Amino acid sequence: METVKLNDGHEIPAIGFGVFMIDNNGPTYDAVLQALKAGYRHIDTAAYFNEEDVGKAIKDSGIDRKEIFITSKLLLQDYGYEQAKVGIARSLRKLGTEYIDLYLIPQPYGDVLGAWKALEEAKEKG
Numbered sequence: 001m002e003t004v005k006l007n008d009g010h011e012i013p014a015i016g017f018g019v020f021m022i023d024n025n026g027p028t029y030d031a032v033l034q035a036l037k038a039g040y041r042h043i044d045t046a047a048y049f050n051e052e053d054v055g056k057a058i059k060d061s062g063i064d065r066k067e068i069f070i071t072s073k074l075l076l077q078d079y080g081y082e083q084a085k086v087g088i089a090r091s092l093r094k095l096g097t098e099y100i101d102l103y104l105i106p107q108p109y110g111d112v113l114g115a116w117k118a119l120e121e122a123k124e125k126g
Contacts, residue, residue, distance in 0.1 A: 001041055012102065013069055016042030019050055028053035029060075036061040036068070046104065047073040047091070055095035070095065071102040074119070080111035084118035099126055 003011035017035040022028045028050040032043055036057065045054040051072065058068055072095070078087030091100060103122070105115055 001039065010101070013040075013042035016040065016044050016069070016071065018044040018046070019054060020044075020046065020048050022048070022050060024050040024053050026053070029057045032057035033061060036063055041067055042069040042071065044071040045095070046071060046106075047075050051091055051094035052096075055097060059096060065097060069101045070097065071104065072100050073104040073106045074115055076107060076109065079105070079109065079115045081114035081118050083111075084115035085122075088118065088122050 002014040004014055005011050017032065017040040019028050019031065022031055032054050035043070041063075043054055043058065045051050054070070058065065058070070061068075072091050074084055074087050078084050078090075088100075088103065091103070092098070103119055105112055105119070
């Protein structure tokens, strides 16, 4: 699959599968599992309240985690330094992964700088 090189040297698959508006507790799991079987290697869960199904499908796919690029987003209520650390930990727990490849701040609202600092620290920790 074609990739795009990011400024930090990491590569992101040029095409991804998004799960916006797909229900948790089954439908997201099925959709992600099928997308991975079809060759998708970028899954965009982006805090759509279905991270659990995304993580379970990735785990059950049998594909090495290093081969799958996961994108998620910080929820608006988690903007700020301490809140962002909680939001990141929540996403990691729900996904059942040790890392998220791309974690976005989707709206420039509230304490974006505090959230950014927490994201920088999380990236440094891996």
